[in-house]
Amino acid sequence: MDAGHLNAPQREAVLHEGGPLLVVAGAGSGKTRVITHRIAHLVLERGVDPRHIAALTFTNKAAAEMRGRVARLIKGSGRTAEGGLARQLTMGTFHSLGLTILQRERAALGFPRGFVVYDTADQMGVVRELMRHVRGGEDRRYDARSILTRISLAKNAFRPPEDYQPADGDDYDEVTAEIYPRYQAALRGFAALDFDDLITEPVRLLREHADVRERWASAFSHVLVDEYQDTNRSQLLMVKELVARHGNLCAVGDDDQSIYSWRGADPRHIQDFERDFPGARVVVLDQNYRSTPTILASANAVIRNNTDRRGKELWSTRPDGPPVTAVTAVDPEAEAKFVAQEIARLTGDGRRHRDIAVLYRSNIQSRELEEALRTTRVPYVMVGGQQFYERKEVKDVIAYLRVALSERDEISLRRIINYPARGVGPTTVEKLLHSAHARHTTLWRAVVDGASGGGELRPAQADALAGLVAAISELRAAMDTGDVQSAVRGLIETIDLHGDLRAASTSLTASQRRIDNVEALIRQVTEQQKRKPGREALLEYLRFLSLASDSEEERDDGGDRVLLTTLHGAKGLEFPVVFLIGVEEEILPHARSLMPHANDVSDPDHVSDVSEERRLAYVGLTRAQEMLYVTRCASRRRHGRQVLCTPSRFLLEIPEQLMELRDVAAESREPVHAGELSAFFQKFATTD
DNA sequence: AACTTGTCAATTTTT
DNA sequence: TTGACAAGTT
Numbered sequence: 245m246d247a248g249h250l251n252a253p254q255r256e257a258v259l260h261e262g263g264p265l266l267v268v269a270g271a272g273s274g275k276t277r278v279i280t281h282r283i284a285h286l287v288l289e290r291g292v293d294p295r296h297i298a299a300l301t302f303t304n305k306a307a308a309e310m311r312g313r314v315a316r317l318i319k320g321s322g323r324t325a326e327g328g329l330a331r332q333l334t335m336g337t338f339h340s341l342g343l344t345i346l347q348r349e350r351a352a353l354g355f356p357r358g359f360v361v362y363d364t365a366d367q368m369g370v371v372r373e374l375m376r377h378v379r380g381g382e383d384r385r386y387d388a389r390s391i392l393t394r395i396s397l398a399k400n401a402f403r404p405p406e407d408y409q410p411a412d413g414d415d416y417d418e419v420t421a422e423i424y425p426r427y428q429a430a431l432r433g434f435a436a437l438d439f440d441d442l443i444t445e446p447v448r449l450l451r452e453h454a455d456v457r458e459r460w461a462s463a464f465s466h467v468l469v470d471e472y473q474d475t476n477r478s479q480l481l482m483v484k485e486l487v488a489r490h491g492n493l494c495a496v497g498d499d500d501q502s503i504y505s506w507r508g509a510d511p512r513h514i515q516d517f518e519r520d521f522p523g524a525r526v527v528v529l530d531q532n533y534r535s536t537p538t539i540l541a542s543a544n545a546v547i548r549n550n551t552d553r554r555g556k557e558l559w560s561t562r563p564d565g566p567p568v569t570a571v572t573a574v575d576p577e578a579e580a581k582f583v584a585q586e587i588a589r590l591t592g593d594g595r596r597h598r599d600i601a602v603l604y605r606s607n608i609q610s611r612e613l614e615e616a617l618r619t620t621r622v623p624y625v626m627v628g629g630q631q632f633y634e635r636k637e638v639k640d641v642i643a644y645l646r647v648a649l650s651e652r653d654e655i656s657l658r659r660i661i662n663y664p665a666r667g668v669g670p671t672t673v674e675k676l677l678h679s680a681h682a683r684h685t686t687l688w689r690a691v692v693d694g695a696s697g698g699g700e701l702r703p704a705q706a707d708a709l710a711g712l713v714a715a716i717s718e719l720r721a722a723m724d725t726g727d728v729q730s731a732v733r734g735l736i737e738t739i740d741l742h743g744d745l746r747a748a749s750t751s752l753t754a755s756q757r758r759i760d761n762v763e764a765l766i767r768q769v770t771e772q773q774k775r776k777p778g779r780e781a782l783l784e785y786l787r788f789l790s791l792a793s794d795s796e797e798e799r800d801d802g803g804d805r806v807l808l809t810t811l812h813g814a815k816g817l818e819f820p821v822v823f824l825i826g827v828e829e830e831i832l833p834h835a836r837s838l839m840p841h842a843n844d845v846s847d848p849d850h851v852s853d854v855s856e857e858r859r860l861a862y863v864g865l866t867r868a869q870e871m872l873y874v875t876r877c878a879s880r881r882r883h884g885r886q887v888l889c890t891p892s893r894f895l896l897e898i899p900e901q902l903m904e905l906r907d908v909a910a911e912s913r914e915p916v917h918a919g920e921l922s923a924f925f926q927k928f929a930t931t932d
Numbered sequence: 933a934a935c936t937t938g939t940c941a942a943t944t945t946t947t
Numbered sequence: 948t949t950g951a952c953a954a955g956t957t
Contacts, residue, residue: 302946339947363947387941439947474946506944606943665933791947812944834943860944883942884948936956942949 250274250281257527258282260494264487264521266472267496268514270558271543271866272534272818275496279468280310282494284317286466287329294332296465298486300341302474304792306816307335310470334464338479339791342442345449347784349456353449358650358783359435361790365639367392367438369655374426375419386419394420395427399440400478400508402447435652439791443478450485461489472497472517476508480520493521499554500547503812503860515554532558532866534818536565539872542898543865549897550855558866567904570895571875574908576609576826579875580616582908583823586873587622587806590821597623599820601807603864605832609825610808617806624806627813637745637758638765642786644735645769648719649783651688661691664744666708675700715739726777729770736762811860814867822868824861827876829890832864833857854893861894874898 250258254274257267258281269275283299286292301307315330334341343361346353362370371388394416398408405425410417431438437445450457467487469475472495475483487493495517502511518524532540540558547553573579587600602613602624610626617624640663643656651657662668672694680690694701695709715738722731736742742759749755772785807819811832826832837857865872874895879888 304947306946337947364945442947471946503944504946507946509946608942810944812946815946836943856944881948934957936954938954939952941951 250277251529251531253527253529253531254278254281257494257529258285260525260527263491264517264524265494266514266517266521266524266526267494267529268526268554268556269496269498269529270532270556271498271501271863272532273529273558274533275498275529276310276313276470278529279470279494279496280313280317283314283333283468284321287318288321292465294329295334296463297468298334298341298464298466299468299470300336300338300483301470302337304337304340306470307337307340311335337791338475338482339439339442340788342446342482343787343791345446345460346437346442347787349446349449349453352453352456353445355437356435356650356652357780358652359437359787360646360650360653360656360783361442361787362431362434362436362438362655363790364392364439366436366655369658370427370430370434371395371423373658374423374430378419378422378426386416390416391420391423395424396440397508398424399444400476402444402478402481430654433652434654435650436655440478442791443476443482447478447481447485450482457485457488460486465490466492466494468494468496470496473499473502473511473514474504474509475513476510480510480513484520487521491521491523500550500556500859501815501863503815503856503863505856511552515552528554528556530556530558532560533562534869535560535866536562536870538564538567538902539865539868539870542568542872542902543862545899545902546858546865546894546897547862550858552855565870568898568902569871569873570898570903570905571873572891572905572907573875573877574879575877576612576880577616578908579825579877580612581620582875583613583825583873584616584620584622586823587617588620590871591622595821597804597806600823601809601814601817601819601821601867602823602825603809603811603814603867604825605811605834605860606826607810609831613808613825617808622806623804624808625803626808635761637741638761641732641736641741641762641765642789644716644719644739645732645782646786647688648716648723649779649786652686654687657687657691661712664739664741666711667704668708668712672701672705672709723779723782728773728777728782729766732766732769811864815863818867818869820869821871821873822864823873823875824864825875827861827874827892827895829892830882831889832861832892832894858894861892874903 251274254277257265257278260282267275267278269278279299283297286297287294299307299310301310311330311333314333314335318329336344346355350357350359368388371391375386375388375391398405398420405428408421408424410421431441450460464486467483469483474497483493483495495514497514499511499514502509502514505511513520518526535543535558537560540560544557548557571579571582573582583602587597590600591597604610604613614624614626640660643659646653646656647660658673661673676687676690676694679693680687683690691709692713694706695713697703697706701709715735718738719731719735722734725731741762745758745762746755749758769782769785773782775781776784807817809817811824824832830838833854834857837854865874876891876895877889879886881887
């Protein structure tokens with residue numbers, strides 16, 4: 245492997261001998277290159293067995309990409325005939341490694357064989373149900389997601405349910421204190437783990453069982469962590485356990501790009517690295533290969549105003565490009581129109597659509613944009629949002645499989661108990677739950693009893709339940725023959741899923757898409773069964789399926805389309821042309837970061853501060869390679885009221901000589917400005 | 933099960 | 948002002 249085309253710090257990171265290493269990798273500084281080259285170096289030059297290397301990421305996509313790049317490096321080295329070595333690497337998300345550990349050590353933990361993994365939707369189901377019991381009548385006043393956020397933060401801080409201390413006078417905290425212990429007990433009762441458990445339970449396991457700890461502390465001789473600034477406390481502890489024996493940790497990240505602290509990520513992990521891992525070597529990658537000096541200067545000028553950071557300035561030897569275009573529009577419609585027309589102009593001059601991205605703070609800002617892009621006939625693709633909710637049909641089939649494999653999985657059972665509709669209403673479910681509770685048994689047992697006329701149910705309901713029990717028994721029997729594919733097909737037939745999908749869909753294409761989704765699931769399951777047959781393997785597969793993000797299934801990168809995404813969604817991406825829109829106070833920085841504790845229902849522990857918003861702006865600015873537009877509105881409707889908008893403080897932090905100001909409002913009418921800050925801009929608008 | 937009506941909130945969402 | 952969501956109505 246040739247390390248000659250790496251710069252000095254990159255080379256140092258790649259060749260670093262052993263012990264803890266932190267690579268502070270600025271935006272566009274070749275961070276992925278360092279990780280992949282380091283792995284290739286370990287395998288090829290140092291002869292490390294790839295099975296003893298673990299690389300941890302936050303997304304499956306990042307893991308897959310990394311594996312691909314390492315495979316190419318190893319292949320390209322000519323030192324080995326086949327790229328099979330890359331396949332032996334442990335590369336995945338924190339959660340998938342946690343799940344692997346739990347599956348291997350299931351016995352030590354005392355987890356049932358058929359445990360399942362609950363995703364966010366499943367978790368919400370649990371919380372909603374508990375709320376009905378705990379706060380019957382007023383349960384709707386509380387947002388389940390907000391309670392889950394609190395539970396999640398508590399879990400990751402290893403605060404046990406019984407120790408949860410509600411903040412004084414915080415209603416949500418008080419509800420959480422009531423729900424959290426019940427939630428955890430319910431999960432265990434359902435033989436289910438949530439995402440947080442996939443990290444915290446392995447940590448607990450490693451801490452409490454010396455033999456298990458020994459096994460995993462020597463499983464990997466080298467551990468690499470990508471996006472280290474996004475690790476939360478429990479993930480840090482997991483890493484610590486994994487490298488406890490040798491300290492061979494290579495953490496790569498950028499404290500200036502930490503934008504997930506609201507989810508428990510702690511940017512201080514980058515700052516405290518030397519304290520967490522004594523004797524650590526720190527390498528800073530600040531040469532940027534992505535953006536023009538002007539763009540970098542703008543980004544540097546903004547991030548410089550954050551205090552709590554390690555501190556670095558990106559630099560580049562690239563030739564300079566055009567100034568940053570700062571645009572003021574009258575309102576969001578005008579702003580969107582400007583963006584659309586500017587894109588049309590650029591593509592008219594030969595720029596490809598796919599080289600352009602429009603970034604915004606909140607999804608809601610995409611509305612006017614989509615409208616304008618459609619009008620101007622600019623092809624675009626939006627990432628994020630919740631297009632994956634269409635996967636309902638897939639989740640339904642999975643729920644059937646889960647119930648067949650694990651009868652304690654109550655949330656899955658409740659999902660399918662009346663789907664497709666079979667006349668089992670809420671009242672019947674309530675009765676069943678009641679009888680299950682009274683007899684200390686599972687909902688499934690109650691269903692089976694009810695189906696044979698056991699409970700206080702009417703014949704119609706008993707019949708309906710019998711239908712469900714028959715479908716599940718049939719599914720189980722079919723699965724036991726080993727032919728999972730026909731088992732699932734049989735199930736779909738029995739419950740007439742296609743019929744229901746056709747009836748529920750508004751159009752033929754919509755129902756066909758859903759049927760195709762189900763078919764895709766069947767194909768995947770069949771594929772998996774070929775590799776590793778049996779119930780146990782299917783269960784394992786279903787668990788990993790809960791972790792599989794939906795985006796990786798169908799992200800067609802092929803089309804030549806403008807990308808629309810939130811700033812969070814843009815992390816890790818780069819584009820020749822970037823539009824950052826809505827650069828206004830209350831939008832970026834978001835209003836909620838400006839009012840410290842006022843009714844902050846969703847995020848108790850996280851002190852909302854502007855520094856994370858500044859990092860978001862920084863992430864946005866550093867996505868641009870050649871051309872950067874920052875746009876804002878003079879006025880917009882807010883909660884129905886037309887209000888004047890103040891330019892973002894971040895905009896004012898960019899040195900004026902780096903910008904070219906354009907006021908698209910000036911053409912039609914006198915520009916509308918508000919507050920003192922805009923006086924600054926007015927001055928430039930007139931000199932423009 | 934499909935409708936209407938009322939209430940409430942209004943970021944970001946890797947797993 | 949919109950919109951999502953859920954309870955109440957037919």
